[in-house]
Amino acid sequence: MGGDHAPHNVVTGVLDALRESGGRLSVLLVGQEERIHAEFAKAGTGGKRAGMVGCTVVNATEVVDMHDAPNAALKAKKDSSITVGIKLHQEAKADAFVSAGNTGAVLSASTLILGRIKGVGRPTIGALIPTETTPCMLVDAGTNVDCKPRHLFEFAVMGSIYVSSMIGKSNPSVGLLSIGEEEIKGNEVTLEAFALLKKSSLNFVGNVEGRDILKGMVDVAVCDGFVGNILLKFGESVPGFLKAKLMEFAESGFWNKLRVWVAQGGLRAVMKNLDYQEYGGVPLLGVNGVSIIGHGGSTPKAIKNMIFRAEEMVRRKVHLQIQEAMVRHT
Amino acid sequence: MGGDHAPHNVVTGVLDALRESGGRLSVLLVGQEERIHAEFAKAGTGGKRAGMVGCTVVNATEVVDMHDAPNAALKAKKDSSITVGIKLHQEAKADAFVSAGNTGAVLSASTLILGRIKGVGRPTIGALIPTETTPCMLVDAGTNVDCKPRHLFEFAVMGSIYVSSMIGKSNPSVGLLSIGEEEIKGNEVTLEAFALLKKSSLNFVGNVEGRDILKGMVDVAVCDGFVGNILLKFGESVPGFLKAKLMEFAESGFWNKLRVWVAQGGLRAVMKNLDYQEYGGVPLLGVNGVSIIGHGGSTPKAIKNMIFRAEEMVRRKVHLQIQEAMVRHT
Numbered sequence: 169m170g171g172d173h174a175p176h177n178v179v180t181g182v183l184d185a186l187r188e189s190g191g192r193l194s195v196l197l198v199g200q201e202e203r204i205h206a207e208f209a210k211a212g213t214g215g216k217r218a219g220m221v222g223c224t225v226v227n228a229t230e231v232v233d234m235h236d237a238p239n240a241a242l243k244a245k246k247d248s249s250i251t252v253g254i255k256l257h258q259e260a261k262a263d264a265f266v267s268a269g270n271t272g273a274v275l276s277a278s279t280l281i282l283g284r285i286k287g288v289g290r291p292t293i294g295a296l297i298p299t300e301t302t303p304c305m306l307v308d309a310g311t312n313v314d315c316k317p318r319h320l321f322e323f324a325v326m327g328s329i330y331v332s333s334m335i336g337k338s339n340p341s342v343g344l345l346s347i348g349e350e351e352i353k354g355n356e357v358t359l360e361a362f363a364l365l366k367k368s369s370l371n372f373v374g375n376v377e378g379r380d381i382l383k384g385m386v387d388v389a390v391c392d393g394f395v396g397n398i399l400l401k402f403g404e405s406v407p408g409f410l411k412a413k414l415m416e417f418a419e420s421g422f423w424n425k426l427r428v429w430v431a432q433g434g435l436r437a438v439m440k441n442l443d444y445q446e447y448g449g450v451p452l453l454g455v456n457g458v459s460i461i462g463h464g465g466s467t468p469k470a471i472k473n474m475i476f477r478a479e480e481m482v483r484r485k486v487h488l489q490i491q492e493a494m495v496r497h498t
Numbered sequence: 499m500g501g502d503h504a505p506h507n508v509v510t511g512v513l514d515a516l517r518e519s520g521g522r523l524s525v526l527l528v529g530q531e532e533r534i535h536a537e538f539a540k541a542g543t544g545g546k547r548a549g550m551v552g553c554t555v556v557n558a559t560e561v562v563d564m565h566d567a568p569n570a571a572l573k574a575k576k577d578s579s580i581t582v583g584i585k586l587h588q589e590a591k592a593d594a595f596v597s598a599g600n601t602g603a604v605l606s607a608s609t610l611i612l613g614r615i616k617g618v619g620r621p622t623i624g625a626l627i628p629t630e631t632t633p634c635m636l637v638d639a640g641t642n643v644d645c646k647p648r649h650l651f652e653f654a655v656m657g658s659i660y661v662s663s664m665i666g667k668s669n670p671s672v673g674l675l676s677i678g679e680e681e682i683k684g685n686e687v688t689l690e691a692f693a694l695l696k697k698s699s700l701n702f703v704g705n706v707e708g709r710d711i712l713k714g715m716v717d718v719a720v721c722d723g724f725v726g727n728i729l730l731k732f733g734e735s736v737p738g739f740l741k742a743k744l745m746e747f748a749e750s751g752f753w754n755k756l757r758v759w760v761a762q763g764g765l766r767a768v769m770k771n772l773d774y775q776e777y778g779g780v781p782l783l784g785v786n787g788v789s790i791i792g793h794g795g796s797t798p799k800a801i802k803n804m805i806f807r808a809e810e811m812v813r814r815k816v817h818l819q820i821q822e823a824m825v826r827h828t
Binding site: 299310314354356358377378379380381383391393395400401402403406408409412413428430 | 722
């Protein structure tokens with residue numbers, strides 16, 4: 169039931185995932201069953217019901233709204249699709265949980281029901297950002313707003329595991345996002361976090377600046393969720409800005425219009441690099457399980473990618489690797 | 499003596515400014531006089547000495563390096579171009595001070611020598627960012643890393659004065675940079691700052707998100723210098739990233755290469771929007787005087803623009819307006 173276009177986009181994305189996976193996957197669709205079945209009726213499954221394409225519909229009568237206050241909503245709506253779905257994962261009836269619903273609610277319910285990994289004070293979400301080289305994981309991407317140095321350190325550990333496991337980069341480089349390269353540059357929290365990172369066995373390369381991310385200078389960029397959220401949303405707005413400026417340029421004369429028209433294919437391809445949707449959701453790291461949170465506006469494609477990402481996280485046992493890493497680093 | 503290409507870029511920029519100003523301006527060039535005169539000899543002034551084109555060279559024997567620790571350097575180098583130059587302004591022998599030197603040193607010396615405006619706890623630098631509509635002032639742009647709510651409030655007051663005075667926007671809208679529009683979203687500091695801004699007479703529109711800046715949703719976006727610095731440097735790196743991705747695209751086939759080639763004029767024009775250099779330095783707000791700090795890599799054009807900006811700030815009496823505003827808001 170999650171996301172701005174639920175259940176339509178979710179059902180469509182799930183069907184696409186099942187089709188592409190060739191029988192490898194089965195999906196439990198959790199939510200108001202009538203609405204889900206209705207969606208199936210229009211979704212072009214050739215009249216097939218959910219069960220016939222690898223789906224099981226699990227009824228959950230309540231819906232946490234995108235604008236609900238997370239904790240209050242979870243308390244008031246015990247039979248929400250979020251709570252029911254995560255419980256299925258906790259009871260090992262599902263290998264992973266995926267949602268495009270209320271981010272805060274998914275986060276709270278995952279943390280509460282699955283439990284935090286030992287040594288993790290704050291579970292975190294990390295976002296993969298395209299760069300000039302390989303993607304960089306920005307962690308925390310918006311969950312933990314006021315952080316202690318220890319939390320930033322945990323983000324670094326979890327981000328490193330994710331990148332090495334899922335991107336296949338061994339011993340990923342970790343940078344601490346700050347306002348200068350020198351060790352003495354930073355705010356109160358990052359200065360202390362620097363010391364923790366420096367004495368750890370992580371591949372810590374020191375401070376990195378805002379300009380280093382897109383250059384691909386590090387595999388993991390660590391920051392608090394306040395900075396991470398603002399940076400990610402700023403990045404998301406760049407394509408719209410460039411488009412507006414290009415339109416202005418096109419309006420400035422016939423030849424310029426022609427130029428922009430000729431160029432637009434390339435531009436669209438490049439802009440796609442900045443479209444985080446393509447990457448399909450962000451993983452919640454630090455809980456005892458696999459939980460992926462999607463954008464409220466997730467397209468069917470994003471939903472599909474989230475499912476494949478969850479599958480891979482299960483296969484690579486990312487959360488078990490984090491458990492081991494937290495033991496090593498404590 | 500300030501900047502990575504001093505004194506060459508400074509002298510060239512000054513000469514350009516004098517040429518364009520048509521006798522309106524006179525400039526005191528502060529630094530090691532021999533090196534400055536040597537620069538004049540090669541700078542194509544047709545053999546004219548400094549004095550003949552509206553320049554006075556003021557000797558200052560020492561140079562604060564770009565990598566010097568600001569306060570230690572100012573203490574050790576009493577006869578630096580920064581200290582001598584700002585003293586000239588304080589003694590009313592100059593109407594303003596402009597430098598592309600060590601940012602921290604210019605900041606410290608300006609604050610120390612000119613003094614803070616009454617009611618200003620933390621002088622700040624603000625950066626004008628191009629948007630889809632009119633420029634937005636991001637304040638603080640990197641000076642004050644750990645801020646109290648009151649400091650963010652002061653930034654809002656000073657940013658509003660700057661934008662209304664220099665951009666000519668009356669009653670500029672002020673947004674508090676945060677992680678969600680709702681009043682309850684933010685970190686500990688911004689939540690308190692929100693309350694201060696809300697009850698003030700500023701045109702406060704509430705929280706804005708990272709994605710709202712380039713859309714031009716507000717005239718002044720308030721944040722601490724840690725966030726401001728990271729965001730600005732991230733923005734500066736976008737053109738390089740897009741260029742790299744476009745080159746990749748061009749390499750992917752003849753027609754794509756042709757497309758990029760045809761488009762590049764437009765792209766360059768658009769990228770220029772993201773080139774903060776064009777804007778020529780950032781003003782230091784909250785001191786009793788006019789002090790403008792340039793990028794270390796300032797081009798002659800940036801130096802020239804800094805001089806014109808300083809001239810305009812003097813003409814519009816921005817620092818006196820801030821003095822009045824601080825009285826009104828306290």
